[in-house]
Amino acid sequence: MKQSIKEILSEKPVGQEVVICGWVRTFRNNQFVAVSDGSCIQTMQVVVNHETMDPALLKRITTGAAVMATGVLEESQGKGQAVEVRANTIEVVGDADPDKYPLQPKRHGMEFLREIAHLRMRTNTFGAVMRVRHNLAYAIHKFFHDRGFYYIHSPIITGSDAEGAGEMFRVTTLPLDNVPKTPEGSVDVKKDFFEKMTNLTVSGQLEAELAALALSRVYTFGPTFRAENSNTTRHLAEFWMIEPEVAFFDLKDNMDLAEDMLRYVIGYALEHCEDDIQFLQDRQLQEEKSKPMAERSPMDLTTKLKFVIDNAFERLTYGEAIEILRNSKPNKKKKFQYLIEGWGADLQSEHERYLVEQHFQKPVILTNYPKEIKSFYMRVDDGDKTVSAMDILFPAIGEIVGGSQREERLDVLTKRMEEMHIPMEEMQWYLDTRKFGTCPHAGFGLGFERLVLFVTGMSNIRDVIPFPRTPGNAEF
């Protein structure tokens, strides 16, 4: 296998011939070709002899062109790099017309790059984001694998429309211009591919619960789809979610697991993506120069990530949070758009941000929410007012994890489903787990892109996934 630039830079086989394959970033002084192959943030400087090389060939070495260069690795005479390749041969494998190639050796706006998402991974920023994203995904698998969890592949197409997590995308092969109807006039789903109504999954949780009640410790990690018309920097219509589910876990076990996992994967990224994170930190600093002081990040990226690893998350109940908010300055001075009057109020982003960014200044885990504002599958606490739910709130991002201990008691669960109008006939398979060998269990969902957003310091979730899907946009 040919060596990547990352491999060559780590081994530094000075004096040996190497082959560099990649794309031209800059061509300076008719001598120095900075080549990137995306294996790392660094480029390899390929030095060509402009006096002996064919001028027509040199003309074709332009930003974006694919090149293959062979030559001896030498210690660099210049200051910007330790080693460089003195080219014996350089071949332009694929030209990039400089008049038309949209990426220039200069700073571009994120909005512009989003329009050319098919090329934006060739930039330093998106290369770094993609490498960090990969390392976070790998760290998540490693974290669970090392702790005896099994990776469950929950279905993407689901026959259930009661996952309870939001609007769903319909999956059908029926002709839209001539939909078969029943005698009553509704869509005849019996004629559809699966002979029933199907959707893209909004969550693998229910299937993960089935698996947990067989394999004890499981997790899913796959794409999920929400047809919500959400227009924010934190929402995607297609995103990846990690959903661990563990038998015989209670709420505290669940919180411990989530906190350990977040610490582990952030630590993994810090250890394995040092250069990329450093680059992203500088990028963020640059970006924030144009913002007023109050809107800038209080810590630089590395400091922020280390802070999360070194400090325990603040854990408190919903009721305690309400008390803090009720007595807070913005509440008393009526600065909140939604004032907190007392128990039962749904927390808005402004309240979550106050708790995380002002009051505690660290990640916060909120637990035991009123059952009225939470899902049917969450375990009802003693007193019948709250459920064993937990949300982990991160600065700037808000809710990064949502989880709960699940309701394992059949009678309580069916009562809740009735109250919340969940169609029970379709959910018999789910209720079977409560009929046969039910046990306490718990789990949570982690929005992968929100994690990547946090670790990379990017400001829009559309810039941490290669090809974002949002309302009105499914390009590429």
Next chain:
RNA sequence: GCCUCCUUAGCUCAGUUGGUUAGAGCGCCGGACUGUUAAUCCGUAGGUCCCUGGUUCGAGCCCAGGAGGGGGCGCCA
């Protein structure tokens, strides 16, 4: 779904109270230089001022509608 802001050269952005031929930096192209680091220096080219309509002697600028994009809120991960 609601609120708000933006759209001027390939990119990033100026553009005065509505007034002559619409500007800058970078990029591109041409040249010089040849151990550069987003190289530097000199020069050239490059515009449907998002679209449609209106007001006006006159619109990049004002008004209305539309399109595309950003941000905030809601929903949530």
